[in-house]
Amino acid sequence: MNLKTLSEKLGLSQTTISRALNDYPEVSEATRQRVKAAALKYNYRPNTRAQRLATGRAMAIGHVIPMSNNQEMVNPIFGDFIAGAGESYSKAGYDMLLSVVQDKDEEATYRAMASKGSVDGVIVHGPHKNDPRIKLLQELGLPFVVHGRSMGDETSYSWLDINNGRSFQRATNLLLDLGHKRIALLNGDETMDFAARRRSGYEDALRKRGFAPDSTLTFSAEMTEQFGYETAKRLLQGMRPPTAILVSSYITAIGVRRAIGRAGLMLGRDVSVVTHDDDLSYLRNGDDIPSFTATRSSVRNAGRRCAEILLQSIATGNGQPVQELWETELMLGDSTGPAPS
Structure with a gap:
């Protein structure tokens, strides 16, 4: 069905129908609901070009x-x-x-x-x-x-x-509660707002528990798998490696897991990892039990x-x-x- 036919069935102008379907405030709620119900009933799909002409919008x-x-x-x-x-x-x-x-x-x-x-x-x-x-x-x-x-x-x-700050504060507190004292942070580019807030949450949690943030355990870069792998590899080869790593991206965490495995260590036993998980539809963090402990938001x-x-x-x-x-x-x-x- 086209716009003209729907207009004739409802006894309304084509402009009114277009405005109702696009929630213009000058169309009454009763008319808006009537138009939307008819569009659903008759399987009407607006023609974008016609909408542009009727509404004056780019759509x-x-x-x-x-x-x-x-x-x-x-x-x-x-x-x-x-x-x-x-x-x-x-x-x-x-x-x-x-x-x-x-x-x-x-x-x-x-x-x-x-x-x-x-x-x-x-x-x-x-x-x-x-x-x-x-x-x-x-x-x-x-x-x-x-x-x-x-x-x-x-x-x-x-x-x-x-709430990036609170999210990473909670994640850091979890690791502190498990007895970890050397907790590394693999963060995103800290010129970006989210990464700055995550570092702040991590450092606030440490300070409130009596630990001074250690600049040798904090890293900021583009959140790639390679960044996670190379940084974790260097950390684990150091004289005083961290026992836990907090990561800003699930993709980066996959690289951290690779480094832990190649070092002959066991994830969750020798080194703990908490990451942020964006709940990606095609890159899942496990099934019933998550592979990574994570702060999650879709x-x-x-x-x-x-x-x-x-x-x-x-x-x-x-x-x-x-x-x-x-x-x-x-x-x-x-x-x-x-x-x-």
Whole structure:
């Protein structure tokens, strides 16, 4: 069924139907529900071109990906986030515009999106401390949601983040409770907000338990499997190797596990590992019992929810920020045990 036929059946204009399906505030709730019920009954799928003409919108959401060497989001975790966001876009009849650009071209890309009207909003990935993109998008008047948040001003824009500081504080306390005193941290790029908060949580837990953070046990880099393997290998070959390692990514933790195995040691007995697990749909952390003890939060669900927040903001024109801080779940797995004597 096309828009014209649905319009005739309901006795409503095509513009009203398009506006109802896209949750415009000027359409009454009764009309909106009536239109959506009819669309479901007759299996109507909006034509994107017709929607654009009727609503004056681009019917697309932008994702700008800068290709710096240390970019954290061009990885499998980003793929799961995009899959979740894509589900929300598809339900709302929106397309996704993914722009992969050189770092120096990032600002120009956002400005072009705003001036051309090629997108109705954007999702900002991998925020840094005092991220300049937030001020830029506010000046451009382009609706946006940040996946994460940026230290500095966290009150004037929409964001969704996990409680990274508390998450790594709890993970560190778990290892301390098991008797571990030398706990290494393999973190992400600490110019990025999430990694800075995770280090803070780790160090706060140590200090509150009477341990001074040891700079020789903390490392920050792009979260790859190779980073995990090479760093853990060096640590385990040292004169005073750690008995536990806290890791910022499940992918990095796989490299740590490889290093432990090649050193002839047993994960969970000789060396304990706690990692963050984004609950990836295609790279699972075990079955009934997790392979790794982990702080878990689904990045796919985060993608879905970020998209929902942005689409609702676009539909209603409500500029009031929506801010959600999710707690992680601490999952006990096979990778942790008492500190070896």
